[in-house]
Amino acid sequence: MNKNATLMSHLQNAAIVVLTVTAVLLLIQTPLVGDLAGKTPYELAQDWLAGDTSTDTAVTTDLTELALPVRVVFTNEYARYGLSAITTLDTDFELAGAFFGEALGSATTYEACSGEKLLTALHASSIYLDLEAPTPLEVLSRILGVNDAPESSLLRVTRLVLCPAENGATLYLQDTDQGFFVSRTAISSATLREALASLDGNGTDFAFSLSGEFSQLSPYTLIFSEPPQRYTLSAGNALTDQATFLRLAEFNPHTESGYTDSSGNTIIKEVYGTLRLEPDGSVFYQGADEAEAGSIYYVFAASTGKPTLLEAVAGAQRLAFTLLRDVSGDAELYLSEIDSSNKRFTVSFDYAVGGTPLRFSDGSHAATVTIEDQTITEFFLHCRSYTLSDSPALLLPIRQAAAIADSKYLSAELHVCYDEHGADTVGVGWFAD
Structure with a gap:
């Protein structure tokens, strides 16, 4: 009788173990619902162990970069x-x-x-x-x-x-x-x-040393007898991996709170902000008035609530570099504009490729970041990737460009920029400032 009881106990324990293992296997294969939809607990654990957090992916920046x-x-x-x-x-x-x-x-x-x-x-x-x-x-x-x-x-x-x-x-x-x-x-x-x-x-000279068409330009316009050769760019939407971008932007890449509107824009709303991702790679963000320390949206300030100009630029640079630098190809970012009033800063960055600045035809910037107090409350990005080709870019000779500028502008300063119209190929042109 005791032997039968012992055997029965062993069988019950074995059954419990089998049921427990089966339940665990079912659990880790079961997708979650809500904002975690599409992920099993096992996959979420892998993400967590892999450091799938915004604070780990934000880059460290320095103005010398x-x-x-x-x-x-x-x-x-x-x-x-x-x-x-x-x-x-x-x-x-x-x-x-x-x-x-x-x-x-x-x-x-x-x-x-x-x-x-x-x-x-x-x-x-x-x-x-x-x-x-x-x-x-x-x-x-x-x-x-x-x-x-x-x-x-x-x-x-x-x-x-x-x-x-x-x-x-x-x-x-x-x-x-x-x-x-x-x-x-x-x-x-x-x-x-x-x-x-x-x-x-x-063979370099200033316009003030030359006569003819050049004498009507800004005296600071530089004339190169052998201007540097520039090459056309191949360009494209850099927002091809939305999940990675959302993670870097501190949004849940597996959220169910997003939708696509009639224009093809992806709208994602979370408690702390809203992102709009457009088909051409443009991104708009509008967020909360206060960010937590360590967030990509938090701007460090030695004096609470009052970031200095340098601190504001550093905070905006951190966001722009985190979201753009690794996907922009041969392009580099530079500070192109900064405006400030009271506790608000608007900091803009643009692309340069091969040392030549790139300008968007609509006058927008590669990145524009708005800071209020110590929080980034808005930003706009052109998520574009640029690759230098082997094809020389066609450029009007400066003497002809000067003649055209003389007929349209007073004392224009001419220089060369890439002219970005949103196409697959980007060439260069003369710009008058």
């Missing part, structure tokens, strides 16, 4: 050497970047001066730096690796000139709204002259 397109001219006693189609990240910029970084780091008080003084400095030995976009001087300083530049938050610079003087090199700059400024620096004039003297000319 912004690829600001620039044009540089070195002038010595005998010739000029010019560079175009480069950014602040290129090795060709290192010499100019080192000099201007040291100049900004050692500049004393900026005093107002006339534009003629800056223009006169270009006639003699000097280094000229032309920025694609007006850039706050403190942001430019950080881009050049200078962390302790004198306070100059009110200045938004479009061009700079560094030239030898009696007591150290002199720095001139132009602010887009406030005019021209000058400052002494700690750079040795002898060192600057030596660096300039070592360079040979390459």
